[in-house]
Amino acid sequence: MATSARRRQGDGFTLLEVLVALAVVAIALLAAMRASGGLQDNAQRYRQAVLAQQCAENFLVEQRITRDFLPVGQSESICTEAQAGFTLNVDVQPTPNPNFRRVDVQVRDASGWTAWNVVTIIGNL
Numbered sequence: 001m002a003t004s005a006r007r008r009q010g011d012g013f014t015l016l017e018v019l020v021a022l023a024v025v026a027i028a029l030l031a032a033m034r035a036s037g038g039l040q041d042n043a044q045r046y047r048q049a050v051l052a053q054q055c056a057e058n059f060l061v062e063q064r065i066t067r068d069f070l071p072v073g074q075s076e077s078i079c080t081e082a083q084a085g086f087t088l089n090v091d092v093q094p095t096p097n098p099n100f101r102r103v104d105v106q107v108r109d110a111s112g113w114t115a116w117n118v119v120t121i122i123g124n125l
Contacts, residue, residue: 048084052107052115055079055086059105060120069124070101085110099124 070092079086091104107116
């Protein structure tokens with residue numbers, strides 16, 4: 001009879017064991033949530049970078065199509081892609097050949113983060 005009474009006491013988990021198990025599960029879930037949040041942030045930044053690239057490419061293609069030979073200097077313009085606003089900072093510099101200009105396009109989002117940079121050469125044809 002004494003062995004059956006001991007057996008009942010030994011069955012199941014103690015409160016301390018359950019609390020330790022819950023703490024381990026909670027830490028694992030917090031780590032998973034943090035990783036998921038990081039992936040969401042990366043996806044948002046990737047989206048911003050793609051839209052910023054589209055703004056920069058649209059600007060450069062427009063310059064090539066209209067055949068405007070950009071004047072040397074700096075300028076700023078606004079671009080909107082997929083309801084996201086960007087600021088284009090354009091820096092045009094001369095090259096040793098006067099028929100070509102170096103064009104640096106820097107695209108910033110509303111928070112000021114540089115989402116995209118493009119450097120190219122545009123010719124006067």
